[in-house]
Amino acid sequence: MKTNSFIAGRLRESNIKPSPQRIKILEYLANYPCHPTVDRIYSALLPDMPTLSKSTVYNTLKILRDARLVREVTIEENEVHYEYAIxxxxxxxxxxxxxxxxxxxxxxxxxxxxxxxxxxxxxxxxxxxxxxxxxxxxxxxxx
Amino acid sequence: MKTNSFIAGRLRESNIKPSPQRIKILEYLANYPCHPTVDRIYSALLPDMPTLSKSTVYNTLKILRDARLVREVTIEENEVHYEYAIxxxxxxxxxxxxxxxxxxxxxxxxxxxxxxxxxxxxxxxxxxxxxxxxxxxxxxxxx
DNA sequence: TTACAAATCGATAATCATTATCGGAAAGGC
DNA sequence: GCCTTTCCGATAATGATTATCGATTTGTAA
The missing domain is CATH 3.30.1490.190 (Ferric-uptake regulator, C-terminal dimerisarion domain)
Known part of the structure; x- marks a missing residue:
């Protein structure tokens, strides 16, 4: 189980400011290796962060992908899945x-x-x- | 260069009626190994078949794919490419x-x-x- | 040839993941 | 505290794909 502070550290290492949204999203991917879609991540985090926007999930995943902290899994035609990059x-x-x-x-x-x-x-x-x-x-x- | 009758034969082998649209689409894929998208195929054939509809291209490619005569190349996120299956x-x-x-x-x-x-x-x-x-x-x- | 049924085609509208935009909120430096 | 920058979130826009459904063509049998 990866902790918040570990995740925040990984973000800082990549020069990404560890905002609560970014921590939560990366933490989810690190702890639940289920190749979720954007929608799945959004729905999973919404109860904890009621003001979260789907735009933010899209933006954050793009940032994390560019930093190579997560990978896009494009094995399905109509939707992109994500995974923590190991x-x-x-x-x-x-x-x-x-x-x-x-x-x-x-x-x-x-x-x-x-x-x-x-x-x-x-x-x-x-x-x-x-x-x-x-x-x-x-x-x-x-x- | 694959001929019309060769292509028509391949369709018949797979129990697909060789309509002009189907022949043209499969022929294009067989002779131009450029991994075209639906739109590319449509644009390329339109001059020859002015009444061709993009729906028909979509439908035909689905039929050809199910018959394993063509393959979908999903290496790009937002658009599917097609190729003649060899x-x-x-x-x-x-x-x-x-x-x-x-x-x-x-x-x-x-x-x-x-x-x-x-x-x-x-x-x-x-x-x-x-x-x-x-x-x-x-x-x-x-x- | 004619008539009828089935298969095929094409135009339009609908769907839905993703992207763009932009105003507001939060964070960080001085 | 003030100002600049970064980040976030709501909404609208985009664009590939799918669904629908009437029109056309094809196949078949009398």
Whole structure:
């Protein structure tokens, strides 16, 4: 569980003023690794901060992303998900329940000879399909 | 250069009636491997088919995608790109000029032990950064 | 050919995530 | 305390995508 002061420190390290809104948003992402959307973050924090605006969530996430404190997960077409930036990994999205799973995958191992002379800043691995839970449920329903 | 009749054949193989609109759209994707967006496809075909509607482009692409004749490339946040489905490969998007480059990358080599019991239907590798051309241009401008 | 049913197409409106704008509030320096 | 800068929040605007639904075309059978 990351504390407020730890989060505030991370913001200061990146030269971002630790306002209450920014602390809360980054803290939420650090403690709930559920790849939330903007709307999800907004709804989760609203009870605690009734004056929070969705614009602020958008603005803050953009700041945090530029500082590389959070990452955008664009595995879904119509909405961006966010995650606290730790070690790089792959993402799997279940086309049935929509859940996003992390899995270890080293993108550095992918051969990039063809991209010689390119400056690569981001390597995303996005898999899709049906997760184990949904497969099991679907099989039971069939019987 | 893929011919109309070849394209029509591919549609029939997938039990899709080869209407003129569908042939033109799939033919465009097969012959111009530029990862176009819906709007790009629409604009390119409009001179030849003045009555074409953007709705039809959307509908047709959805049909072609479901038949796995084309793939959606969701490497950009706000717009979907399309490509004729051939051998799987990685995509690199230049954050400067927006161009999308293909590169050989075998997603099958990525270890998926953690996804045991999952049914995987799609494996996307999306890299981002700055392409060689843009790097060169930017350096010249600096001088 | 004619008639009818099904599939397809196209125009318009609706949806919804995201962005832009801008006035007001808070923070920080002097 | 005053002033400047930064930050926040409400509202409106944007733009890709989807939904709707009537019109057109296609396929089929008499």
């Amino acid at each position: 070690k790089a990994h792959g993402h799997f999205r279940c086309l049935d329940c929509g859940e996003i799973y992390d899995f270890q995958a080293d993108a550095e191992e992918i051969n990039t000879d063809e991209l010689r002379g390119f400056y690569i800043t981001e390597k995303d691995i996005y898999f899709k399909g049906v997760c184990g839970q949904c497969l099991k449920r679907d099989n039971q329903t069939e019987k | 051998k799987a490969h990685g995509h690199f998007r230049c954050l400067d000029c927006g161009e999308i480059y293909d590169f050989q990358a075998d997603a099958e080599e990525i270890n998926t032990d953690e996804l045991r019991g999952f049914y995987i239907t799609e494996k996307d590798i999306y890299f981002k950064g700055v392409c060689g051309q843009c790097l060169k241009r930017d350096n010249q401008t600096e001088k």
